[in-house]
Amino acid sequence: MTQPLQNFPLRIGAPRHVLLAGGIGITAITETARVLRRVKARYTLVYVGRSRDRMAYLEELTEIHGGDIRVHVDDEGTSLDAGALVDEIAADGPTELYMCGPIRLMDAVRRRWHDRGLPAADLRYETFGNSGWYEPEEFVVSIPALGIETTVGRGRSLLEALEDIGAEVISDCRKGECGLCQIRVVRVEGRIDHRDVFFSDEQKKASPKMCACVSRAVRAPSTGAPAVLTIDIP
Known part of the structure; x- marks a missing residue:
């Protein structure tokens, strides 16, 4: 038995932070966003989901983070363009991106990050094993x-x-x-x-x-x- 382990640590002090959460990935990002707000860091929380009724903590997070949160909802035609997000980060200067979400979303971001030649150390992510390219089947x-x-x-x-x-x-x-x-x-x-x-x-x-x-x-x-x-x- 061990004490809880932190495999997704936040480095406070970066010039800018972008937090990207897809679906249930918001559970890993919520506390990170709270800490950055508390220390008055420059950050943007990007929350992606299929529909608002399936996005946990959405109302609470919107109230807390105000203009520092951007919400993308598939059902409303505002799906996230992962490539455009990375391009925006590249144009904005040194930024650390923290993300947790479906593997398709994270793959798209990682590929664009690599293509833009952005520092690998500035891209940090945590995965969960219930998302793939296909629906799970027997x-x-x-x-x-x-x-x-x-x-x-x-x-x-x-x-x-x-x-x-x-x-x-x-x-x-x-x-x-x-x-x-x-x-x-x-x-x-x-x-x-x-x-x-x-x-x-x-x-x-x-x-x-x-x-x-x-x-x-x-x-x-x-x-x-x-x-x-x-x-x-x-």
């Missing part, structure tokens, strides 16, 4: 070397399913960040939905590995049968 995982096979339900992770059947996999963060739970993909009837931030885009395309804690398998568009993932574990 799939089958098979481990021929151990002679076992099981079904991974939509509400369970691959790592949890493996633990349920006694296939031990080393793990730590369970958020797709540390890479300890990586397994080798022998074959997949369908496609891999990589939801981690441990592997680079190039590694995800070239490597036969995936993070069991967050990544999943999904069926191919041409078939209605569940995906079948055949793996090998260390």
Whole structure:
């Protein structure tokens, strides 16, 4: 047992801060925004969601942060242009960007950040493992070397399913960040939905590995049968 760990620390003292929260990612950003307001730092809170009724703390945050919060709501036609946000940051001078949200949103920001040549150390983010490129669906995982096979339900992770059947996999963060739970993909009837931030885009395309804690398998568009993932574990 340890004391709580802070893996998403705020560096007070940057010339400017931009806080980007998508959906449930606001839970990680709310306290950061409160601290910056308290120390009278220069900051902008950008809150993104599908609809106002699904955006937690929206009314409270709007009241607290006033002109320092910008809200983008998909249902209202005001979706965030991630590239434009990064361009704005680049034009405004040294800025630290803190973000937490769906992997698609964060990938878009990270790519634009890299393309603009902005300092990698000024882009900080925290992930959560329930967002990917595809909706979660049931799939089958098979481990021929151990002679076992099981079904991974939509509400369970691959790592949890493996633990349920006694296939031990080393793990730590369970958020797709540390890479300890990586397994080798022998074959997949369908496609891999990589939801981690441990592997680079190039590694995800070239490597036969995936993070069991967050990544999943999904069926191919041409078939209605569940995906079948055949793996090998260390």
